[in-house]
Every structure is written in C-alpha cells, then in structure tokens.
Amino acid sequence: MLVAAFAAAGLWAVPAAAQAPWPSKPIRLVVPYPAGGNVDLLGRLIGPKLSEALGQPVVIDNKPGAAGAIGTADAAHAEPDGHTLLLGDIATHAINPALQDKLSYRPMEDFTPVIRLTSVSLLLVVNPKGPAKDLAELIAFGKANPDKLTYASAGLGTPQHLAFELLKAKTGMLGTHVPYRGSAPAINDLVAGHVTAMIDGTAVPMAREGALRALGVTGAKRSAALPDVPTIAEAGAPGYEFASWHGLFVPAKTPAAIVERLNAELNKVVADPAVRERMAALNIDLVGGTPAAFGDFIKAEAGKIAELVRISGAKAN
Known part of the structure; x- marks a missing residue:
C-alpha cells in the first residue's frame, strides 16, 4: 500500500511540475553592451513594462565585449525556461556571423x-566647413579626390562602417575608412575637421545644434527627429536603404507558450504612444510583429550584411 501510495504521489508530481506557472522567479534580460548606450536604454525601457505585465522583476544584465558576442553567447547557453532573455541587434545576429569565423x-x-x-535609421553627416553642402557634392568630391575623402566609423565592421560601404557601392564614391573605438571619438574628430564624413545614429543632437551638417538619413523614410533632412535615396543615391535594428530573443527550445506571451506583451509596449514618442525623439522607430516575421527578417538581413562585409573587406581582429 505504501509503495502504491508513493507511486501515486510520484505520478501526480509530474503534471504538477509541468504546469508550474511562468515566470516563477526574476527574469534576466541580457544586454550584450555597456550601460548607457541605445541598447541599454531600450532594455531599461521595456524591462519595467515586462515586469509589470508578468509580475516578476526584470533585471538588466549588462555583459559587454566582442561586439556583443560575449553576452549573446551567455544567453545562448542559458536554461530555456523563459527566465533568460536577450536584447540582440544587427551586430549579434547579422554582422558577427559574417565578420567572425569562430563565434x-x-x-x-x-x-x-x-x-x-x-528600426534605426542612421545619419550621414559632414563638417559644416568641409567640401560638401549636400550628398551630390560629397559624391563628386569623393570621385574627384579619393585620397582626400575620409569617413569615420565606430569601428571596423560596425553598422556605421557597413552603411558607408553601401553608400560607396551605390554611388561609385571613393574614400578612406578611418575606424575609431566607438562613435564618440569619431564624431569629435569629425567636428574638429580631422575626417570628412560619417554615418552614425548618435549624431542627431549635433546636427540639430549645427555642429555637423546632416546630408541624409539611411532609412526608407525621413526621421521624425530631423524631418527636413531627406533620405539618402531622395538626396541622390536611388535604391539606398540601411537601418540598424534591435530585437528580443530567448534560448532555443524555450516553450512556445512563453514565446507567444512575451511577443504579445511586447507588441503592447511598442504600440504605446508615449513609448513611441520617446523613441522617435531618439531617431528610433518601434516595429513589433510576430516571431515568424522576425525570423524571416533576420535571414534576409544576414544575407544582405554578409555581402556588405565582403564588399568592405572587413575582418575581425
């Protein structure tokens, strides 16, 4: 009788465990970059919203290094139980695979x-005292003076670098790439006149203040943050389009019900007018959609980015 009773207890324990509520403990949101950047800002915006919706704290875990690869690997190897999330981006899921042989x-x-x-449009900017007042003049200068046009970026193989490589490929413009360790020192040198041009997402404030001249935005539409600045396609490079992006991921084999719940709650967040307005002021458009649509988008992006990396000749150190 005792054996039967214990066996029965064991049988009842299995479905009880399987039906354990989620989330049952704090959720870790891995941000694979340092605190203070756009990815971290986005994480700290959606974290409290998710926490409120799910009834558990969402803790930001900054794990920077190797262009996002260190934190991304950490999340990849976490238990697929819905208690570890990754805030990934164009670098973690499109650029790094094309740039790094051993991820x-x-x-x-x-x-x-x-x-x-x-979806994050970047901004093509030049020094106001430089040789170009618009995109047509920059293209002409680059073709006539390939040894004089220099373009800065936040580093080799970064979205900023690849966006400029796409511009060169679309226009025939030439120039020399000058990689920096991040956007801040690159923009400082552009303001000082040490380089000719740059494509970057953090240049909006300086363009507004007049420290830099904005020639175009890289996305398919004009930016709400700078509505008078044309798209690069409008300004003289037909067919040009480049946008950075961010998305939420969970480790593979996370239960589908958890993925669906996270998707539903985050679609509510990106539809919130106050959240959209706050992000638009930073030149960031919110997207949303289904997990399947996001997966298809990543596959398309991976092919596009791989070709840009090939064109650029970039290789990880």
Missing part, C-alpha cells in the same frame, strides 16, 4: 526570435 554561439540555431523591436 561561441549560433545565431539562428541557439535562439528563438520573439519580436523585432526597432
């Missing part, structure tokens, strides 16, 4: 995409 994670196999959160 410690597999972007498509090790993760399940949950939702595309953003």
Whole structure:
C-alpha cells in the first residue's frame, strides 16, 4: 500500500511540475553592451513594462565585449525556461556571423526570435566647413579626390562602417575608412575637421545644434527627429536603404507558450504612444510583429550584411 501510495504521489508530481506557472522567479534580460548606450536604454525601457505585465522583476544584465558576442553567447547557453532573455541587434545576429569565423554561439540555431523591436535609421553627416553642402557634392568630391575623402566609423565592421560601404557601392564614391573605438571619438574628430564624413545614429543632437551638417538619413523614410533632412535615396543615391535594428530573443527550445506571451506583451509596449514618442525623439522607430516575421527578417538581413562585409573587406581582429 505504501509503495502504491508513493507511486501515486510520484505520478501526480509530474503534471504538477509541468504546469508550474511562468515566470516563477526574476527574469534576466541580457544586454550584450555597456550601460548607457541605445541598447541599454531600450532594455531599461521595456524591462519595467515586462515586469509589470508578468509580475516578476526584470533585471538588466549588462555583459559587454566582442561586439556583443560575449553576452549573446551567455544567453545562448542559458536554461530555456523563459527566465533568460536577450536584447540582440544587427551586430549579434547579422554582422558577427559574417565578420567572425569562430563565434561561441549560433545565431539562428541557439535562439528563438520573439519580436523585432526597432528600426534605426542612421545619419550621414559632414563638417559644416568641409567640401560638401549636400550628398551630390560629397559624391563628386569623393570621385574627384579619393585620397582626400575620409569617413569615420565606430569601428571596423560596425553598422556605421557597413552603411558607408553601401553608400560607396551605390554611388561609385571613393574614400578612406578611418575606424575609431566607438562613435564618440569619431564624431569629435569629425567636428574638429580631422575626417570628412560619417554615418552614425548618435549624431542627431549635433546636427540639430549645427555642429555637423546632416546630408541624409539611411532609412526608407525621413526621421521624425530631423524631418527636413531627406533620405539618402531622395538626396541622390536611388535604391539606398540601411537601418540598424534591435530585437528580443530567448534560448532555443524555450516553450512556445512563453514565446507567444512575451511577443504579445511586447507588441503592447511598442504600440504605446508615449513609448513611441520617446523613441522617435531618439531617431528610433518601434516595429513589433510576430516571431515568424522576425525570423524571416533576420535571414534576409544576414544575407544582405554578409555581402556588405565582403564588399568592405572587413575582418575581425
């Protein structure tokens, strides 16, 4: 009788465990970059919203290094129980696979995409005292003076670098790439006149103040932050389009019900007018959509970015 009773207890324990509520403890949101940047800002915006909706704290875990690869690998190898999330981006899931031969994670196999959160147009800027007042003049200068046009970026193989490589490919403009360790020192040198041009997402404030001249935005539409600045396609490079992006991922094999719940809650966040207005002021558009649509988008982006990396000749150190 005792054996039967214990066996019965064991049988009842299995479905009880399987039906344990989620989330049952604090959720870790891995941000694979330092505190203070756009990815961190986005994480700290959606974290409290998710916490309120799910009834558990959402703790930001900044794990920077290797262009986002260190934190991304950490999330990839976490337990797929819905208590570890990754705030990934164009670098973690498109650029790094094309740029680095040996990643410690597999972007498509090790993760399940949950939702595309953003589309981020970058800004083509020059020094106001430089040789170009618009895109046509910059293109002409680059073709006539390929040894004089220099373009800065936040580093080799970064979205800023690849966006400029696409501009060169679309226009025939030439120039020399000058990589920096981040956007801030690159923009400082552009303001000082040490380089000719740059494409970057953080240059909006300086363009507004007149410290830099904005020639175009890289996305398919004009930016709400700078509505008078044309798209690069409008300004003289037909067919040009480049946007950075962010999205939420969970480790592969996370239960589908958890993925669906996260997707539903985050679609509510990106539809919030107050959240959209706050992000628009930073030149960040919120997107939303289904996990399947995000997965298809990543596959298309991976092919596009791989070709830009090939054109640029960039290689990881």
